[in-house]
Amino acid sequence: MFKFIVRRLLQLIPVLFGVTLLVFLMLHITPGNPAAILAGEGASQETIDNVANRLGLNEPLHMQYIYFVMDAIRLDFGTSWRTGMPVADEIGSRFWVTVELAVYSTILSVFIGIIAGVISAVRRYSFTDVGIMLLALFGLSMPNFWLGLMLMQWFAVQLMWVPASGWGSASQVILPVIALGTAGAAIIARMTRSSMLEVISQDYIRTARAKGTKERVVIYRHALRNALIPVVTVVGLQFGYLLGGAVLTETVFAINGLGRLVVDRIASRDFPVIQASVLIIATLFVFVNFLVDISYRLLNKRIDLD
Amino acid sequence: MTVENILEIKNLKTYFSLDKDRVVKAVDGVSYVVPKGKTLGIVGESGSGKSITALSVLRLVDEPGEIVDGEILFKGEDLVKKKVSEMRKIRGNQISMIFQEPMTSLNPVHSVGKQIKETLHIHEDLIRQEANHKALDLLKLVGIPSPEKRLTQYPFELSGGMRQRVMIAIALACNPELLIADEPTTALDVTIQAQILELIKELQAELHMSVMLITHDLGVVAETCDFVAVMYAGKVVEYADVDTLFESPKHPYTVGLLNSLPRHDIKMEELTPIKGMVPSPFEMPEGCRFAPRCPFATALCQEKLPDLEKKENGQEVRCWIYTDEWDGEEVKVYEPNATT
Amino acid sequence: MNQTQLLKINGLKQYFPIRGGFFGRKVNDVKAVDDISFEINKGEAVSIVGESGCGKSTTGRAILRLDEPTEGTIEFNGVDLLSLKRKDMKKARKDLQIIFQDPYASLNPRLTVRQIIYESMDIQKHVKRQDREARMFELLELVGLQRHQADLFPHEFSGGQRQRVGIARALSVDPKLIVCDEAVSALDVSIQAQVLNLLKKLQKEMELTYLFISHDLGVVRHISDRIIVMYLGKIVEIGDNESIFENPKHPYTKALLSAIPVPNPKKKSERILLEGDVPSPIDPPQGCRFHTRCPFATDLCKEETPQLRTTDGMTENHQAACHYINEIDFEKVKARV
Secondary structure, eight states, X not given: OHHHHHHHHHHHXXXXXXXXXXXXXXHHHSSXXXXXXXXXXXXXXXXXXXXXXXXXXXXXXXXXXXXXXXXXXXXXXXXXXXXXXXXXXXXXXXXXXXXXXXXXXXXXXXXXXXXXXXXXXXXXXXXXXXXXXXXXXXXXXXXXXXXXXXXXXXXXXXXXXXXSSOSXXXXXXXXXXXXXXXXXXXXXXXXXXXXXXXXXXXXXXXXHXXXXXXXXXIIIIIIIHHHHHHHHHHHHHHHHHHHHHHHXXXXXXXXXXXXXXXXXXXXXXXXXXHHHHHHHHHHHHHHHHHHHHHHHHHHOTTSOOO | OOSOEEEEEEEEEEEEEOSSSOEEEEEEEEEEEEETTOEEEEEOOTTSXXXXXXXXXXXXXXXXXXXXXXXXXXXXXXXXXXXXXXXHHHBTTTEEEEOSOTTTSSOTTSOHHHHHHHHHHXXXXXXXXXXXXXHHHXXXXXXXXXXXXXXXXXXXXXXXXXXXXHHHHHHHTTOOSEEEEESTTTTSOHHHHHHHHHHHHHHHHHHTOEEEEEESOHHHHHHHOSEEEEEETTEXXXXXXXXXXXXXXXXXXXXXXXXXXXXXXXXXXOOOOOOSOOOOTTSOOSSOTTGGGOTTOOHHHHHOOOOOEEOGGGOEEOOGGGSTTOOSOOOOOOOOOSOO | OOOOEEEEEEEEEEEEEEEETTTTEEEEEEEEEEEEEEEEETTOEEEEEOOTTSSHHHHHHHHTTSSOOSEEEEEETTEEGGGOOHHHHHHHGGGEEEEOSOTTTTSOTTSOHHHHHHHHHHHTTOSOGGGHHHHHHHXXXXXTOOGGGGGOOGGGSOHHHHHHHHHHHHHTTOOSEEEEESXXXXXXXXXXXXXXXXXXXXXXXXXXXXXXXESOHXXXXXXXXXXXXXXXXXXXXXXXXXXXXXXXOSHHHHHHHHHXXXXXXXXXXXXXXXXXXXXXXXXXXSSSTTTTTOTTOOHHHHXXXXXXXXXXXXOTTOEEOOTTTTTOOGGGGOEEO
């Protein structure tokens, strides 16, 4: 197992290398001269050149890339072009807000999704099953920002059970997490259901019943364990989707997160902040999938653990 | 009869209702007995209902299958009438079952030890060390090499033969009185099959179990069973002790099976296959179900289903030829086509 | 009988690489078939028997070049199949057909029997379009199917009938050699007997040559003229039907034969019970590959690989690969069952 983890970690290196390269090139393949943008409208050529010099934009491209990577490793992303504050400071707290939002939403989708999927599978073709699958279809088809707005309308504006915006207290967390986690719960429910149905017809389930095992134990100890193997993969991909979805959810609920920051700064072409944010989100996604790989191995004993 | 029966199946009917109009009568009025301490072989080809009968005994038939009629008397008590919770106490405890596919019959995500101990914990009040000890003893009993190591291994790390030994260990965990083995060696190579059959025979003698062995292989029956029930299209067509069955088979289907079998131990000039094929479960013949394929069938056979009737030596046969009503010529059903 | 050679296999090896490590380097090989040679004459039925993993199916696949063999030659009608280009190999396949164990998996479920047979004829451009229908009906009759069944789909047939369709398809190109890879193993005995009789009849009528691959020694005894016994990628014994079944020389052949239950309760068989499982073909044992399970193995067996040879008391074409062919006393290890 240890060897496997080390190997997977080493395999991350080229992936992360690719990510930094893309993020770096982002600045250079988007139209417009960054120095001119930064210098402001109507700046003289001299000012623009000065700005370019200060930012190192006149260096050869590969040197610029090397500086970029070296700085990124030290978590130094320069200063924001808009506010002049260090990018690390700008992102810092907002990053954790987004991670919290994504993690809570994932927990919600996994929890609800698996339970609903199991119930659906065990009571196949029953009223409950049809009901759950219909709900899942709704959850899947509903855009998260719209669901967010609806939730806000009912529970914050009309019923006034929770505040409509912000982040921090439990009451503020509930609505955004539901808005963001619903689609994931729906996908996981459908996945769990079909996976469970397949597993339930396996020979070893019959063996478990022939031992005199209680039906509940058959379902949870014997069937679910096996059924989760494909579901785990989906959870990893789901996390990436959540990071993307967070942008809209944060905007709807006025949460000061990374997503909202990125949207803000794209408008003003604040490249250091955008680059740093994209880099961090991409890295996070890569690591979550690394964790998924490991849990996949833990669940699936058939893969040899060399 | 002086022999006590551990299991008596009487007129068992297990039907699968696919939809309103289509019912597959997989087991349609099956009766046979398993004498205590003996091995009963159930032979038949695919679709004969032999496995469904066995699953019915443990009440493990999957939806939409259902026992619609009949009795399954285990030590005199009717299993059909038992509550599910009562059945659970019998499964894996007094009656155990092993299956055809050792490759898929063990749970891939649990260790071998855990799967053996599970049965022990369900039926016996054991503390952990006791269960560990017993699991190890069981692995030794079924002759698995380096048993200590196997406890922590997973099924995928074992060969097919070893997995079947593990299945047997699980089945024997609580000293069952009846072991049902559903094609236990069909998926295995012959040299491994020989090991497993030998093991079942040894254990049966050692533990005084009764065994119900379901197989399509007449060779396996001849070597391991004391009694045989031959099934065809959801019914028992012949029942006899093993010597009688192979020496003087009475039902034309039994005879047909014996004459279809290519043998490695003797030279045979010609195989005599049974013509045609098993009837579709949706178009069962009115009369004797074997009539369309039977070389001796008469009008009577086409019209009326014969009963399973007792003959000498306790042999039972479901065929008009051996009744007073027989309307055809005198026929010789069995002529051994090979010299042994 | 006029003994003309149809197929000659020489030094055939089929290794399947195992990849692993960082960049999918080859770390080892599964030595599925490891240096085997044999011949098949025209009109013969030869069987390869052995347990799972012995390499019998791999050999069959190699002959049709379904896998590319690692080493060796396969001469068919005097031409080395392994040297042929793709296009020429396609032509050669007209003479070489294979029937698989699971007829359902090997028939396209969306084509009717008529289409399946036409397709096979068209690939080889062997039958003129206007003659196709007549030929197809002829084939159906030959394999015991009815004319009206030509327009049914594979799922509308029973297992035995599907195998008949598979046979009809194989015959549609007038092959010289048919490889039957466990062709009757999945069938019930009563149906299996029908198909076996059919195959025998066809062999006589069409002068076919068969290579039977089977684990069922009853079937093999019934159908074959000569038998090849394989164990872990090697031939351990080869000989005619009578020699193998009545006078087996290799301890593995003996054990294999004695392991099969006999459908006669009066005849208590004397069994040589083999211990353990077949070793892995990735690292097969040194010396004789059977030595780990052989009750007679000595130090010599662990070191030196025995060659196929004929000794006293064996017929001319009967060979076994054992160091102690005439020195083994089987009585010592027999267990009465």
